[in-house]
Amino acid sequence: MVAESYTVAFEGIDARLVEVQCALSPGMPHFSLVGLPDKAVSEAKERVRAALNALSIALPSRRITINLSPADLPKEGSHFDLPIALALLAAIDILPKDAVSGLVSLGELALDGTLVPVTGALPAAFAAASAERTLVCPETSGAEAAWVGSIPVVAPSSLHAIIQHLTGAKPIEVSQPGVVREENANAPDLSEVKGQERAKRALEIAAAGRHHLLMVGAPGSGKSMLAARMSSILPDLTPEEALETSTIHSLAGLLKAGGISRKRPFRTPHHTASMAAIVGGGKGAKPGEISLAHNGVLFMDEFPEYSRSVLETLRQPIETGDVVVARANAHVRYPCKFMLVAAANPCKCGYLADASRACARVPGCGDDYLGRISGPLMDRFDLRVEVPPVSFQDLELSTARETSEDVAGRVEAARSIQQERYSYLDGVSVNADAGGHVLEDVAQPDPDGRDLLRQAAERVGLSARGYHRVIRVARTVADLAGRETVGRADVAEAISFRIAGVATN
Template sequence: MVARAFTVAFEGLEARLVEVQCAVSPGLPAFTIVGLPDKAVSEAKERVRAALTAMSIALPSRRITINLSPADLPKEGSHFDLPIALALLAAIDILPTEDIEDTVSLGELSLDGSLVGVTGALPAALAAAAEKLDLICPKSCGAEAAWVGDARVLGAASLAEVVRHYSGQSPLPEARPGIIADDQNAFDLRDVKGQERAKRALEIAAAGQHHLLMVGPPGSGKSMMAQRLSGLLPPLSATEALETSMIHSIAGLLEEGGISRTRPFRRPHHTASVPSIVGGGRGAKPGEISLAHNGVLFLDELPEFPRVVLETLRQPIETGDVMVSRANAHVRYPARFLLVAAANPCRCGHMSDASQACSRAPNCGADYMGRISGPLLDRFDMRIEVPPVTFQDLDLPANGESSAAIAERVTQARELQGERYNDRADVTVNADVEGELLEKVAQPDAEGREMMTRAADRFGLTARGFHRVLRVARTIADLDGSDAVTRTHVGEALGFRMSTATC
C-alpha cells in the first residue's frame, strides 16, 4: 500500500505542490527518502523516528521508502517533516489516508514531537487555496497563513495534536489572522534642523517614488533624514502588503501574526556581498533589493560598496524585478524599491572645508565619487548636496513641519497618480511612467519645454536623464495640485538633477 500526503516546495515566491508518497514493503529494516532531498530533508527520517517514539509509536521492522514527487524538483527545508510523518502514519494504518490527501501540511518536528515554525507558510496557504485544500501548519505560523482567506488553516502545537485531529478525538481549531497594528514611526522629520532643500527632496521622492542621492560632509544629517523617509510614505495597500509579506515569509522575517501595512526599510552595510543584495545562496533566497520591495532601500556610504555590488542594481532599478540564476535554480523576485543613497564628497569628507580638507583636494573628491559608475549615477532621479549644519541652525527650536504634515501632501499626490493611472496595471506612480504615456502626462508648457531643451544642450542630459527630469517635474506639479507641468516645476526638477557634487 502507498499512502500519500501533500506539501509544497518553494521556487522563489511560488509554492509548488509536492506529493509525499510512503511505501512500507517487506525487506531489511530501512528508512529511505528519495526525490532530490537536501540535507535537511534527508535528516527528517531521524526527527520523525524520534517524534513517533515520543508518542509510543514503534515503526515496523520493514523497508520504508519515502518518495517526494515530482522527483526532479529540488526539495529544501525542514518543513517536510510533518507531511513525511503523516504519510508514514497512514501507510501503517494509524491515520485514514483519504483525510490526509485533502490537506497540505508543513512543519518541522522536534524530537519530542512538538512542531516548530517554518518559513513560507503564507505562500503555502496560497498554494493550498489554489488546489482547494486545507492547510495544517505549526501553531506559530497559523496567524500568518490565515491571512489567505480562501484556505482553511489549522494550527497545531505537536504531531500528537494532528493525530488526534485526524482520528476525530480532538479537531484542530481554525487559525485566525494575526492583528498587527501599523508601526508608529519613531522618527519625525521635525527633528532635523535646517536642510530645507533636502527635506523638499525627500517629499518629492516619497510622492513619486524617485531615487535620491544625497552628498554631503559627515554629520550633515543624511542618514538621519533617510531614516525618516518611511514616515512620509503611505501605508501598503492590501495587494502590496500581501506581496511584500510573501517575500518576507520566504526569507523567514515575518513576525508572529504575519502581514503588516508598514513599508519595509532596509539598510544593508557597505560590506554586503552580491548574493545578500541581489539574492542567492542556498535555495536562491531573496536579497535586500527584494526585501525592500514596495519600500525603501537605503545605501549609506555608497562609494564604499564594492563596484560589482553597485552594478547589479542597474537592471532591477529599470525593470522592477530581479532574476536570481543558479546552477539548480532560476528564480524571479519582485524588486520595486525606492533607492536612497548617501555619500561623503570625498574619503575624508571635508572637501568643501579648506581648513579640514586633505592635501589632495579637490582631486580626491573626483576619485572618490568616481567609484560610482556613470550609468548607475544616471539612474538617480535627484542628486542633491547636503551642506553642513551650522550652530545657528542647531540653536533653532524644533518647529519645522512634522512628518505627518508632509505625509498628508504625499498621500494626496499619490491619490492623484492613482486616478491618473487607474487603467494601467504596470504603472502606479510617476516613476513608472515611460514612452507615449510620459509624453502625454508630463509634457511641459512652452516655457518649460524651452528650459528643458536649453538644459539638455548645456549639461548633456542623456535620454534617460531627460525623461527622469520630466517625471520629477510631474510629481512636483502633483504636489502643487496642478494639472499642467509649468516652467516652475521643470526648473525645480532640473535643480535637483544638476548637482555640482555629482556632475
C-alpha cells in the first residue's frame, strides 16, 4: 500500500530530487502531508482531492499519508500537486506502481484536473536527466524541458491525460525542444547614432572583453541610445551559456513557449526597482535582474538615481559573479556574470559642462550627484566615458557610419582569441574573468607599456583593483587589434578610459 514518485525542490538554479511517498493505512479517513511543506505545498491536498473528484475518483476511506523526502529540505511552490496525485493514484492501484516510480513530475493542478504551468521545468529536466528518469510536466512547459535532450519529456494537458498515458489508453507523444525565438530583425543599429565615436569605441571594448561601462553625459546626448545597441554588437550565446541563462529564466517563468534564445539577455530595470527585484529574493527567493542578465547585459539607466542600498549590494556580485539570496531556513546562490552598463547625467540638471544652460548650483551639484556612486562602486567600472552633446554638424552629417555588423565582427574575433587563450581555465572565457595571477601571464605589457602604467599608477593613484582592471582592458584593446603583446598604445587607451573626467582612479 506504499507507492512512490519523484519531483524536485529548487535550490537556486539547482533542482534536487524529492521522493514523494504515499502510504495508505487503516484508521479514520484522513489526508496528511509531511516533509517540510510550505503553505502552497500544504494546499496541494485540497487541489489533488478536487482534481480527483472531478475525474470521479473517490479517495479511499483510510489514512492517507504523503511524505516528501528528504524531510529536512524545505519544499516550496505549487508544482508538488502532480507528483502527489500520481503517487496517490499508484497507491490506490489506478496507476501501475512501477510506471509512477520511474517518473519525475511537476505541475500545479486546477480544481477541474487541468495542469497549470509552473516555473523551473528546465532545471527540473536536468535533475530528471541525472537521475535517468522520464520527466512529466504541464503541456506548455514541455518544449522548454525537452531542451535537455537525454530523457523523454511527457507533457500532458491534464491529470486525465497523464492517467490515460500511463495506463496505455492514449499515449502522449514525447515533447520536442521549442524553436529558438525569432530574433528581431528591426533591432536598433549602431549606425543610427551620430558622432559619439569615443563612446562607440568604449562600447566595442566593453563588448569584446565583458568590461563594465559607465557613460556620463548631458540629457539627450545618446547614452540610452548607445546602450540599447549593445546587444547588436555582442556575439551569440554558446549553447552551454544559452542553457545556463535559460535555466535562470525558466525559474523566473520568462521562457516563452519553450523557445531558448541564443541572444544575450539585455535587462533594463527601472531605477525605482526594489532590492529584491534587482538582486533576487522575495517570495520563493526568485532570481533578480542581475541573475536574469547572466551572460548578458544589465543596463542601469540614470545610475545615481537608484537607491544607495541597491547600488552598494551590486559590489559583491560584480566581483564574484554570483549572488547569495536569503530565504526562510536557507540561502540560495544564483550565478550573475553580467556586463554592467550604466548611464548618468553629470549633475541633477544635466548641463554641468554647458555654462549657458546649467543651473545655479553648478559646479557643486556635479560632485553631489555623481557622489552618490560610492568610490568602491566607481572603482569597478573598467571603462568610463563622457558622452558630450552631439554637435549640429554631426547630426546633419550623412556619411556612411559603421554598422553594428561591422563592430560585431571585430568583437567576435576578439572574443574567439580570448576563448582560445583561456580554454584551459574553467569558467574563464573573456579578459574580465581572468584573475590577477593569470593576467601576469597573458597580459603583461611590453617594457614601454609597463613604464606608462607605472607613471599613471603613481599619478592618479590606481587601486590594486584599478591596476588589474587597466591591464584587462589593455589586453582587450590589443585583442581587438589582433596584437599578441600588450603595447604602450593599448595601455594608454585603457588608462584614458579609466581616468576620463568622470572620477578618479
